[in-house]
Structure formats: C-alpha cells, structure tokens
Amino acid sequence: MKKILLLPALLMALFIGKTSAQNSVLSVNYAVSIPTGNTADYINQASGRGFVAEYHKFINRNIALGAEIGHFTLYKREQNKVYTEGTASLYGVQYRYQQSYPIMISASYFAFTEGIVKPYGSLAMGIIAHNREIDMGIFESSNTYWQFALRPELGVLIAPSEYVGFKIGAKYYQSFSGGELNGQSNIGLNVGIVFIQ
Amino acid sequence: MVLKQMINKIYAPFTVLVIATVSISCFPSGPEYFDELDIVYTNYDDSYDFQSKNTFTVPTRVIKIDQEYVPGDPDFEPDFVSPEYAEAILFSIRSNMANLGYTEVETEENPDLIILPAVFQTDELYFYYDWWYWNWFYPGWGPGWGWYYPGYYPPQVSRIRTGTVIMQMTDPKNQSASDKIPVVWTGVINGLLEGNEATTTSRIRTTINQAFDQSPYLGN
DSSP: OHHHHHHHHHHHHHHHSOOOOOSEEEEEEEEEEEEEHHHHHHOOOOBOEEEEEEEEEESSSSEEEEEEEEEEEEEEEEOSOEEEETTEEEEEOEEEEEEEEEEEEEEEEESOOSSSEEEEEEEEEEEEEEEEEEEETTEEEEEEEEEEEEEEEEEEEEOOSSSEEEEEEEEEEEEOOBTTBOOEEEEEEEEEEEEEO | OHHHHHIIIIIHHHHHHHHHHHHHHOOOOOOOSGGGGOEEEEEEOTTSOGGGOOEEEOOSSOEEEOSSOOOOOTTOOOEEOOHHHHHHHHHHHHHHHHHTTOEEOOGGGOOSEEEEEEEEEEEEEESOOOGGGGTTTSTTOOTTOOOOOTTSOOOOOEEEEEEEEEEEEEOGGGOOTTSOOOEEEEEEEEEEOOSOHHHHHHHHHHHHHHHHHTOGGGOO
C-alpha cells in the first residue's frame, strides 16, 4: 500500500517544485522523421523509429548552447518495380533503409524566461552520418556517407517543475552533398522529456 | 536536493539509454517469404532487329550446370534438370514467345532464334569447410579423418542455396566468322532454392513471365 502511495507522491514532487532559472537541460526525445527532397526520392515514407538526445547549457537567461546526437531509421519496401539502366533491366522486391546519425552543436534562444511554457528557436550545425542500404534478392549494398548539416528548430519547452519538463520541437535537417550522395533532408518531430539541472 | 540528484544521476542517463537502445534495435524487418528474394535480370543487344524474326525453337530438356568446364568430347552428356522443373521453364518460354508473335518450329526447320535454358545451383556454406583442405599440412592427416567438438556444439552450419535460371536467346543465322554465336537477349532469374515443388514451379513461371514482360522490345 505504501508503495502505491509513493508513486503519486513522487510524481507530485517532480511537478510541484517552483520554476527557477535553470543552468542546463538534458532532453531525451522520441523522434518522427518525414523525408523530404532527395531523401523522399529514395524513401518517401515517414518513420517513427528514432530518438534524439540534447544537452543545453544556458549562458544567460535567454540563450543556451548545446549539442545533439540522435538516430533515425527510414525504411521502405519497394515492390513490382523494374530498374532499368541502359539495356539492362532488373526486377525484384527492394528493401531500402537509411539510418541517419546527427552529431551537432546548437544554439537556442528562449524568448520568454518566465512562466511554464517557453517557446524557443534553435539552430544547429554538425555532421550527419547516413547509412544507406539496399537489399535485393540475396544481394546487399550498403554505404555510409558523412555530410555537413544544418538544422533549424522551433519548439516549446514546458517546465512545470524545477526538475523535469517536456518539450515539443519541429526540426528541419538539411545535410549537404558529400561522399557521392546528394544532399539529404527531412523534417523531424520531437517529443521529449526534459531533465532540468 | 536528493530527488534532483537522483533524477540527474540515475533517471536521465537511464532514459537516454533505454530510448537509444529501443530506437537502434527497432530495425525494420526484411523478407519473410522465399519469393521476395527472387530477382529477374534481362539485357539485350539494342542494335538487333527482333521485329524481323518470326520463328524460334527451344530444346527438349534443360541443362544443369555443375562445373565450370566440361570435357570437350563428342560423347559428353550433361546433367539435366528434373522433368517437372524443365517443363515449367520450357512451357513459360514457349507461351511468352507465342504471345510475342513468334512461331515455334523444329530445330531442323532453321529457326530465327534458339533459346537455351540452363540452371545453376550454388551452395554457400558458412562456418564449415571440408577438412580435406588441411591434408597438405596436418601431421598424419589422411582419408577418413575429420574433426569434432568435444563437450560443446560446433558452430551452426548454415547454408544458402540459390538457384539461377539463365535463358540465352541466340541467333543461329548470324554466326560470326570465328564461330561465335550472338546471344541477342539474356534473361537471368535468381532465387533461393527452398520450398516445395509446387511453389518452386510457380515461382519459375512468375519470374520467367516477368523476364519477358520487362523486355517489350522482343515483341514481334
């Protein structure tokens, strides 16, 4: 019985604390990816297989500097298609995968410093490693491409407590052609839990 | 303060770890059925005038390729594919050629095109190889020797058996001066050699039909 009471008490304790100026925040996000541009030409299917971890340190009340790492997998099964190059044609079920790993540094601007809901804008730059794999028949081709990338974001940090909060963010990842792969882009929708330190 | 430390030191890294692990391990699945691994490849001579050809022939049996070179003596007879599979292959070629407007004739009637069907089988063995490879080195090694794994199981012997049907469309009337026969169209089908006879013959028919479907230039 004590244990049953303890859980709500713990949750209450998390959210009741007064909101004060925080030094840093660590957020762990579930990430949905919606491919756009060249990425959509390869896989035009949104994916819910992803996560992003972010750390931000406030240098003043409005601006935080930080870093982001993540992982998301795009996948599509292509069926009943003939791939033709010159006189050669190839038919078969194709399994396409693209796994991306962003590793970036970022700067965020929080317009309001008071209140529970804090909208922010952020810009990140860094690299994204894209691993592309195509499986067809018993054959497999897999390549990893490292590309320079930029990532703007608009989001909201909801911090009802001193320790824990939530965030919702919409990002646009654009990596630039490199390693024989053209530029890749996708929209990333993040929903995360935020640990305030 | 204790609660804050607990969150920062335990829950935060734990959450990162769990979500990262779930995300990375949540890899989409690949093929589930044998026929999803079937592929069909075709290629042709684009300067060849298929429209001017009217007749074709196919052999009565389908050969099975099991060695790279065969003795060039006149009595050599190859291995043949079992009749049920040969039937599926030959029937599919005949019906597709007929649909394209070609007429089947006997070999003696001087056909414009001859289609040669052949089957390859490849075995790829992992984690296992013939002990005889070490015959030259291992002291006292001789016939009948082998190896065993005392007290534990050997590595899994897993095997991928794939089969390939290759169709070569040749033009017997355009033999080159050096006795080379032009192969004006090639169709290659590759897939796993698994499943029962009915599903295999059905896959053979489907994929041969696909080979002709993706080659509309053969139309007469």
